[in-house]
Amino acid sequence: MREVRLSVSIPRPPKTPEALRSALAELDPGRLAEMAESKDDAFALAAQTGNIGHIHAWVIWWASVVEVERRTDLRTRMRQAEHLTNTLDHNDPRWQSALSQTLAIMDEAKAAVEE
Numbered sequence: 001m002r003e004v005r006l007s008v009s010i011p012r013p014p015k016t017p018e019a020l021r022s023a024l025a026e027l028d029p030g031r032l033a034e035m036a037e038s039k040d041d042a043f044a045l046a047a048q049t050g051n052i053g054h055i056h057a058w059v060i061w062w063a064s065v066v067e068v069e070r071r072t073d074l075r076t077r078m079r080q081a082e083h084l085t086n087t088l089d090h091n092d093p094r095w096q097s098a099l100s101q102t103l104a105i106m107d108e109a110k111a112a113v114e115e
Contacts, residue, residue, distance in 0.1 A: 010070050013063075015113065020062045027069035035062055060110060067109035078105050 010026055013019035017039060024035055042058035045051075068074045084098035 009072075012070065012113070013066060015059050015063045017059070020059070020066055023066045023070065024062070027066065031065070038062075060113065063113040064106055064109040067113050068105060071109075074105055074109055078102060081105065 010023055013023040021032065021035060024031060038061075039058055042054045045054040068078050081098045081101040084094060085102060088095040088098065
């Protein structure tokens with residue numbers, strides 16, 4: 001399980017790669033390598049396809065992740081849902097419910113950062 005600084009509360013950062021990286025460094029530093037790798041992938045795809053939508057999707061995804069981490073309500077719900085998806089059998093109806101909950105939480109975070 002990753003270590004997260006639960007007491008940190010920061011304002012919503014601007015949707016720029018550096019601001020999102022700085023926020024994630026405070027909130028969940030264990031995910032910085034994942035963020036960097038996915039950034040490299042998004043930029044490579046954008047260069048290959050000529051479509052900057054890959055970069056926009058990366059920014060929105062990580063802004064949403066930061067939103068979950070910076071908001072106690074979302075973070076608590078996400079941790080509970082993640083725990084269930086990681087411990088329940090996939091045939092258990094509660095597993096599907098927990099998976100749906102994680103998607104709903106990310107949708108809520110995305111809606112907040114896209115306002």
